Amino acid sequence: MNQKKYLRISTPGRICLFGEHQDYLGLPIIASAISKRIFIEGTKRNDREIRIDLPDIKDAETIAFNGLLSYKKERDYFRSALSVLLKEGYTFPNGFDCVVHGDIPINSGTSSSSALIVTWINFLLRMSDQSLILTSEKIAEYAHRAEVLEFSEPGGMMDHYSTSVGNIIWLESVPKIKLEKINSRLGAFVLADSREPKDTKAILARVKQGVLNIVNELRKINSEFSLYSIRLDEIEEYKKYLSNEQYELLGGTVKNRDITTAAKKIFATNPLDDKKIGDLLNDHYKILRDILRISTSKIDKMIDAALNAGAYGAKINGSGG
Amino acid sequence: MFAYSPEEPEIVLDAVKKISNDAYIVYSDEGTREEKSEVLK
Numbered sequence: 001m002n003q004k005k006y007l008r009i010s011t012p013g014r015i016c017l018f019g020e021h022q023d024y025l026g027l028p029i030i031a032s033a034i035s036k037r038i039f040i041e042g043t044k045r046n047d048r049e050i051r052i053d054l055p056d057i058k059d060a061e062t063i064a065f066n067g068l069l070s071y072k073k074e075r076d077y078f079r080s081a082l083s084v085l086l087k088e089g090y091t092f093p094n095g096f097d098c099v100v101h102g103d104i105p106i107n108s109g110t111s112s113s114s115a116l117i118v119t120w121i122n123f124l125l126r127m128s129d130q131s132l133i134l135t136s137e138k139i140a141e142y143a144h145r146a147e148v149l150e151f152s153e154p155g156g157m158m159d160h161y162s163t164s165v166g167n168i169i170w171l172e173s174v175p176k177i178k179l180e181k182i183n184s185r186l187g188a189f190v191l192a193d194s195r196e197p198k199d200t201k202a203i204l205a206r207v208k209q210g211v212l213n214i215v216n217e218l219r220k221i222n223s224e225f226s227l228y229s230i231r232l233d234e235i236e237e238y239k240k241y242l243s244n245e246q247y248e249l250l251g252g253t254v255k256n257r258d259i260t261t262a263a264k265k266i267f268a269t270n271p272l273d274d275k276k277i278g279d280l281l282n283d284h285y286k287i288l289r290d291i292l293r294i295s296t297s298k299i300d301k302m303i304d305a306a307l308n309a310g311a312y313g314a315k316i317n318g319s320g321g
Numbered sequence: 322m323f324a325y326s327p328e329e330p331e332i333v334l335d336a337v338k339k340i341s342n343d344a345y346i347v348y349s350d351e352g353t354r355e356e357k358s359e360v361l362k
Contacts, residue, residue: 009354033352041356122355126355303324309332310329311326
């Protein structure tokens with residue numbers, strides 16, 4: 001019987017250093033957890049009700065669970081995480097009184113929702129009958145199921161692995177998950193939110209679906225075509241099969257993949273060349289701005305201001321934060 | 322957006338804040354962890 005009565009768990013947000021809009025294509029990414037965190041703290045109740053106070057957004061939730069759960073709303077993450085663990089055989093004889101709070105900016109591309117789910121799964125596992133402390137990678141796998149697979153959402157695994165594992169990681173997801181911890185020490189970042197509305201679904205439809213359509217078309221011509229292995233100097237032979245926009249998008253995707261690989265090599269050097277990392281961030285941003293077209297004039301101004309003030313490099317984060 | 326600013330991040334922060342006030346200095350951090358202190362109990 002698990003005797004743990006009180007628990008406080010925290011998880012960081014993250015920034016995608018390299019590989020923005022690549023992980024859902026199965027291409028590698030480099031991400032860093034950041035010093036903005038979400039916290040869940042709570043105690044066991046004597047009944048099987050879960051009461052979750054969310055003071056940061058002035059909300060609250062109550063979950064009464066007996067057996068498998070049905071979802072009450074879109075992205076019902078507290079229930080989906082619990083449901084994933086129940087399906088895995090974990091048992092919870094008690095409910096909880098919980099408080100969720102934190103300082104990860106919301107809707108800013110810093111993975112606040114993934115950090116919430118990673119924290120909640122950690123909390124639940126440690127409070128379960130089994131009282132387990134699983135590996136960060138296993139927690140990330142459960143969190144990906146709870147956030148993405150349970151709701152058939154488009155999305156990769158970067159957010160879950162980055163927030164759960166922490167520090168700087170390299171992550172590949174195809175043909176199988178391969179995670180490497182990068183031991184370099186980076187200096188400070190300035191993180192900022194433009195507060196402009198963003199249309200993540202439209203961006204994903206254009207960028208993700210656009211690239212997937214290109215891959216499907218080119219595989220009809222060459223069944224061996226692969227985003228993972230094609231060299232930049234080989235894509236010209238496919239130009240006649242693509243519109244100008246598709247050709248640019250393919251080139252941008254391959255360049256971003258190569259920038260991520262180049263960054264990994266820089267991270268392997270000691271001492272770390274901060275200026276080279278900055279240059280690669282700038283190269284990545286230019287492709288996101290000019291080819292994937294996910295920036296805005298306000299974000300461009302913020303980036304210009306940062307670079308003019310001495311930043312080594314800068315880029316948009318997420319779908320437009 | 323974020324800017325890599327290993328030198329004098331406060332100057333970069335001030336420059337960015339002139340365009341958007343929602344800006345912070347952050348550092349790379351460890352992953353999920355159990356906190357030992359009780360804050361809101």
